[in-house]
Amino acid sequence: QSALTQPASVSGSPGQPITISCTGTSSDVGSYNLVSWYQQHPGKAPKLMIYEGSKRPSGVSNRFSGSKSGNTASLTISGLQAEDEADYYCCSYAGSSTPVVFGGGTKLTVL
């Protein structure tokens, strides 16, 4: 199972929106609306930000949203804040025998 493809880095200024893409295949992202997104600050465990494509866990800011088109999922952060600077990973369900596949990660820099 190949990893999902994410840009290595994205950047934006405070207050601006940014979008991180996550490209898979018809076997994972394209077949299921079951993409999750994680935020990871240095030295910390990943934190769930979006699950099942577009749902936000309790306590996650509504500045974070998820969507999907075809084999590509996207995470959008509106109104960038300094504390959003972190690594972001997408993850997709890929079937019952190999249920979890991660993207390579994207480093978000807030300018």
Next chain:
Amino acid sequence: QLQLQESGPGLVKPSETLSLTCTVSGGSISSSAYYWGWIRQPPGKGLEWIGSIYHSGSAYYNPSLKSRVTISVHTSKNQFSLNLSSVSAADTAVYYCARLAGYGDHGDYWGQGTLVTVSS
């Protein structure tokens, strides 16, 4: 509040077996709603799913690691464990345990992670 805590040796010799345990507190590992998983992250690199297990013992593994991985569940202790055999320097990583929820097995609770170094 659910908490997960990884434990085990921080240093393993090449060709030996890496063994870690995840202790779950604040909730039952026998809940029918969840799988329990291991994920690792080599230094400076991305996340890699290792495998997942249900309280019944039914487990799924990353095909790239399947020949070397065994995940077990110990319901009486509210723990699950990871054994990775024949390790090499490439297995040096922070190892996380997590609760996997929903149809997509998303990790809604994670342990803090434990660094395991493979070196002689």
